[in-house]
Amino acid sequence: MAPPPPLLPFVLLPLVAAAAVLAPTTASTTLPLYRHLPVVGESAQQHPLSRLAAASLARASHLRRPAHQKQKQQPPPASTAALYPHSYGGYAFTASLGTPAQALPVLLDTGSHLTWVPCTSNYQCRDCPPAAVTAAAVPTFHPNNSSTSRLIGCRNPSCLWVHSAAHLATNCTSGATTVCPPYAVVYGSGSTAGLLVADTLRAPGGRAVNNFVVGCSIVSVHQPPTGLAGFGRGAPSVPAQLGVHKFSYCLLSRRYDDNAAVSGSLVLGDTKATGDRNRMQYIPLVKSAAGDKQPYAVYYYLALTGVEVGGKAVALPERAFTANAAGSGGAIVDSGTTFTYLDPTVFKPVADAVVAAVGGRYKRSKEAEGGLGLRPCFALPQDAKSMALPELSLHFKGGAQMRLPLENYFVVAGRAPGPGADAAPSANAEAICLAVVTDMGGGSGGDVGRGPAIILGSFQQQNYLIEYDLGKERLGFRRQPCAASS
The missing domain is CATH 2.40.70.10 (Acid Proteases)
Structure with a gap:
């Protein structure tokens, strides 16, 4: 600390x-x-998505390598x-x-x-x-x-x-x-x-x-x-x-x-059971092998078993699924992270699978990738009303499957800013980007091997009911509209 x-x-x-x-x-x-x-403290000209990406990455860095420190009753x-x-x-x-x-x-x-x-x-x-x-x-x-x-x-x-x-x-x-x-x-x-x-x-x-x-x-x-x-x-x-x-x-x-x-x-607290409750899927909540070592004991680890892109399983390293005694690896869910974080060993195969599934139908937008800190980004074809993009789904122990809607893992970036902190948006075409972040430079700064390998952020949880059942050590989810008049 x-x-x-x-x-x-x-x-x-x-x-x-x-x-x-x-x-x-x-x-x-x-x-x-x-x-x-x-708050990332950048120029007002900075694209809001680049602020979110930078903040998500900073948050992931904190969760993955923080400084270590050290009866049953009727529920209300x-x-x-x-x-x-x-x-x-x-x-x-x-x-x-x-x-x-x-x-x-x-x-x-x-x-x-x-x-x-x-x-x-x-x-x-x-x-x-x-x-x-x-x-x-x-x-x-x-x-x-x-x-x-x-x-x-x-x-x-x-x-x-x-x-x-x-x-x-x-x-x-x-x-x-x-x-x-x-x-x-x-x-x-x-x-x-x-x-x-x-x-x-x-x-x-x-x-x-x-x-x-x-x-x-x-x-x-x-x-x-x-x-x-x-x-x-x-x-x-x-x-x-x-x-x-x-x-x-x-x-x-x-x-x-x-x-x-x-x-x-x-x-x-608990809510009254409804017919919709039957649509809930549950994932076992697991604890890090680091035991009571802080801060890993604070996190909600998920029993992730696989990731699919375009209906095909992505080959991922073992650390994507389980955390060791030092708190390295595993997948957690975090409402305080905006875009989901994947460490470089997990991000590369997932990003490669997205690019392969797109199959060259759309041109990569290097301007958006350089200006936003998100990748891969694809340029929106002129006058396009839709794009054919691959499905992304997460699989968990027990058979639960989170098939994310497109708007939960791709984001329309608009025109990316040109080079320079105070530059106005460029004349390049709008782009759509994978709303996932990783360490730039492949994690050469030493982050690989520390902390969770996957942090499921709030962007990916939009319009999902997420239930933390602490008594049964499980996390439930189902898709539903979340908007309510205040």
Whole structure:
């Protein structure tokens, strides 16, 4: 874990002095998800798809080589919330925290487990988009305005969520009231740092979940203008703290980016069985051979058995299917990654199979590939009303098969920008590109062999109901329209 930014100790001091008190219990909740596009800090002329590709690759790099650190009860009734898509690539819902409740948008992230929100009037976001630079411009949590907010102490077990026992033994002085040291969390394209607090989370319908532990972030670097809700495996996650053993989401089509009038949905808890439930296919969720080693224990690994392009099986290396004791290899599902990531050993045979299936019918668009970071890209024939492109399907243990619709793995790129950061779009023809990313240069930078080999991103999950059945260790899916009027 990277050390906190130099500014951190100074901006945290007012927070330590301003703690309040909190309450107890658990519950479940359903929230609307809306979409968010990753911040990559490039010129306004940059094509939005290149930002998404760069952010997806940065996210994959983080998930694959992160810094290592170290009772059964009646589940609460299900609750549902609207889930909105954003142009920076993520999906967000609104959480209500504190007493009285403060409404805060947070990104749904199944690839991490700590929840954090921009916090206090001192919140600073470095290298962030203009709208997120100051606390006044973003929804910010104010613990001083909540009668149920309190800082987490050194002796609180949740302090071990962000620090090792050895670190606490060295940095916590005697006395049970000592504050848990500041945390610093590093993501693929940035980081965030602050203090842990506990407060009341209010679920839809007015239910209150007391003592919900959340990161009160004072400093963030290269982050979108929201907080983050961790839905990965582990005690800090939203499902674990709420005591729910099942959650599901339906991700709205990308064409509704930043449209507050339409949303997908997030359901915390079980939903009533319907006739459509019979159409659900289930995949076993497996765990990395790395065991409890972080962060691999946080990820949802899928029992992938094969990939087909154009109805033909693609020959893939063994690491595409299973992870070893070091956490290398395997396939995970991640709502926080936009475009699916394939490491070079997996990407090359898949991309070659796509090119072979196209069979020279369409010209490769090198301009789009160079400008967007996506490949292969094919130039759209002039006046073409359709293109014959190969089907892509994923096969899983037990016979489940995800036959992706074309719009979930190819993206119409428009005219790619010309050379140079500030160049206007070129006069080249529009192109359609495979919406999958990999390490440029074939992974010569040393990434091959580290972390998951496949990260199934949110672009590929559009208009699918995705169900995480944690009690039965399985993931369910079925195609369905996700749009709902907000």
